[in-house]
Amino acid sequence: MNAPARKTLEGWGRYPRVESDVLRSESRRDLIAAVTSNGNHPVLARGLGRAYGDAALLEGGVTLLMERLDRILEFDPETGWLKCEAGFSLDDLVRIFLPRGFFPPVVPGTRFVTLGGALASDVHGKNHHISGSWASHVRSVELLKSTGEIVFCDAERNSELFWATAGGQGLTGIILSMEVKLRRVESGAVDVVSTRVRDLEEFLDVSAAHQDWPYSVSWIDGFARGRSIGRGNFMAGRHAPAGSNGKAGLLSKLPRGLISGRFLESNLLLNGLSARMFNAVLYRKQIRKRSSSTISVYPFFFPLDAVDRWNRMYGKRGFFQYQFVVPPDPQNLALKQILASISESGTLPFLGVIKEFGSESHGGLSFPRPGVTVALDFANTGQNTLDLFTRLDDMVVDAGGRVYLTKDARLGLDAFRRMYPEWTEWKLVRDEADPLNMFQSELGRRLGLVGEMSD
Numbered sequence: 001m002n003a004p005a006r007k008t009l010e011g012w013g014r015y016p017r018v019e020s021d022v023l024r025s026e027s028r029r030d031l032i033a034a035v036t037s038n039g040n041h042p043v044l045a046r047g048l049g050r051a052y053g054d055a056a057l058l059e060g061g062v063t064l065l066m067e068r069l070d071r072i073l074e075f076d077p078e079t080g081w082l083k084c085e086a087g088f089s090l091d092d093l094v095r096i097f098l099p100r101g102f103f104p105p106v107v108p109g110t111r112f113v114t115l116g117g118a119l120a121s122d123v124h125g126k127n128h129h130i131s132g133s134w135a136s137h138v139r140s141v142e143l144l145k146s147t148g149e150i151v152f153c154d155a156e157r158n159s160e161l162f163w164a165t166a167g168g169q170g171l172t173g174i175i176l177s178m179e180v181k182l183r184r185v186e187s188g189a190v191d192v193v194s195t196r197v198r199d200l201e202e203f204l205d206v207s208a209a210h211q212d213w214p215y216s217v218s219w220i221d222g223f224a225r226g227r228s229i230g231r232g233n234f235m236a237g238r239h240a241p242a243g244s245n246g247k248a249g250l251l252s253k254l255p256r257g258l259i260s261g262r263f264l265e266s267n268l269l270l271n272g273l274s275a276r277m278f279n280a281v282l283y284r285k286q287i288r289k290r291s292s293s294t295i296s297v298y299p300f301f302f303p304l305d306a307v308d309r310w311n312r313m314y315g316k317r318g319f320f321q322y323q324f325v326v327p328p329d330p331q332n333l334a335l336k337q338i339l340a341s342i343s344e345s346g347t348l349p350f351l352g353v354i355k356e357f358g359s360e361s362h363g364g365l366s367f368p369r370p371g372v373t374v375a376l377d378f379a380n381t382g383q384n385t386l387d388l389f390t391r392l393d394d395m396v397v398d399a400g401g402r403v404y405l406t407k408d409a410r411l412g413l414d415a416f417r418r419m420y421p422e423w424t425e426w427k428l429v430r431d432e433a434d435p436l437n438m439f440q441s442e443l444g445r446r447l448g449l450v451g452e453m454s455d
């Protein structure tokens with residue numbers, strides 16, 4: 001086993017940064033040794049570090065990198081059930097299984113995540129309204145507890161621990177492996193229809209009209225004001241039939257690394273003007289009211305992956321993504337109020353998406369619940385950005401909604417508890433699984449999810 005090395009770590013949003021002893025685990029034996037002989041230090045598993053905030057950060061403990069535990073253990077081509085280690089990435093999964101006619105059941109907006117990270121965040125994708133989130137497609141998990149014991153969790157065995165681990169942000173133990181059911185697809189392309197929407201009402205009408213499409217999402221113009229609030233471009237997609245060839249997407253035709261966030265950081269530091277221009281261009285890009293095309297899965301599901309380290313565009317201070325969901329409301333009062341507060345605040349988002357979630361909800365710390373979710377990227381411009389989020393938190397709480405912990409770096413304890421009332425039951429299960437309080441993170445400490453580690 002390698003010795004841990006002291007490193008500065010950050011999430012995808014680059015805020016906050018912490019010092020941690022980092023250990024690149026090569027085998028499950030390494031993990032067991034790290035947990036059982038860790039000299040009374042807290043530990044945390046880390047995948048590819050795509051959580052935006054502090055979910056994958058641990059100050060003063062041992063961070064266990066999972067990416068080398070990436071073996072495929074079993075695959076049944078008849079049923080699509082895949083068993084693999086938790087460090088296996090969606091990037092590898094798509095590369096290996098798409099040519100064989102299989103695709104992940106749910107994908108987030110980047111393929112550079114591990115399967116362990118996907119379960120620990122219970123990630124959702126453009127198909128939540130039909131397929132739910134990641135944990136809905138997992139039938140069993142092997143979890144390493146702080147005692148060094150490995151437990152199996154599925155519908156019958158340790159099912160409470162299974163559901164606490166789904167969305168549990170790595171605080172119940174280390175996910176070693178899982179069985180996930182892949183979906184059959186006939187090609188590597190997606191048939192897409194795009195519709196320009198003028199406002200929030202039109203977005204909801206168009207979204208309702210596409211409920212039977214497996215994938216849908218809309219880019220939203222965070223600069224729009226007044227009656228234009230909610231305007232953007234709606235997209236619905238379905239896997240294209242056999243023989244379809246999807247266009248690669250402009251960015252992915254360029255050699256990898258040619259456009260990188262680092263290059264953009266030094267040339268186009270994001271400011272209000274560039275953000276406003278970018279949103280105006282996106283809105284006008286959809287020239288006709290409605291258009292259709294067939295594109296590769298890559299630009300459809302993972303458009304931002306074409307720009308290497310795009311998070312660097314925001315400079316050293318980093319950025320936040322504010323993602324919330326509010327329950328369905330025929331008049332959309334809360335949604336309108338929140339979007340209006342943002343556009344009037346002067347602290348404006350560079351990029352935003354809006355999507356209707358389906359009825360499935362997993363409880364515990366899992367984020368998705370029925371309603372409308374909006375995700376907006378804001379440069380970190382200091383206290384004014386944080387103050388805006390605190391005001392938004394109050395509106396989200398009043399509406400019975402919540403923010404996504406995986407994207408968060410600053411939510412307060414009180415607001416968190418009102419957003420996630422199931423946290424108490426979740427914590428009972430977690431405390432039983434980890435009585436030593438060995439599994440910790442900055443997010444867990446900030447939100448009172450973990451106690452002090454005991455000797």
Ligand SMILES: Cc1cc2nc3c(=O)[nH]c(=O)nc-3n(C[C@H](O)[C@H](O)[C@H](O)COP(=O)(O)OP(=O)(O)OC[C@H]3O[C@@H](n4cnc5c(N)ncnc54)[C@H](O)[C@@H]3O)c2cc1C
Nearest residue numbers: 047048049050051108109114116117120123124169170175
């Ligand atoms: C561009 C972009 C787009 C995104 N789009 C979406 C989206 O559409 N939907 C969505 O839901 N999310 C989205 N995300 C968030 C991302 O899917 C999650 O943060 C995911 O958890 C990242 O996986 P990771 O392997 O990088 O995990 P990390 O970021 O390293 O860790 C995330 C959490 O998982 C825990 N964890 C990781 N591995 C293990 C393990 N083996 N055992 C126990 N715990 C573990 C960590 O402790 C941490 O709490 C997006 C992120 C980016 C950067």
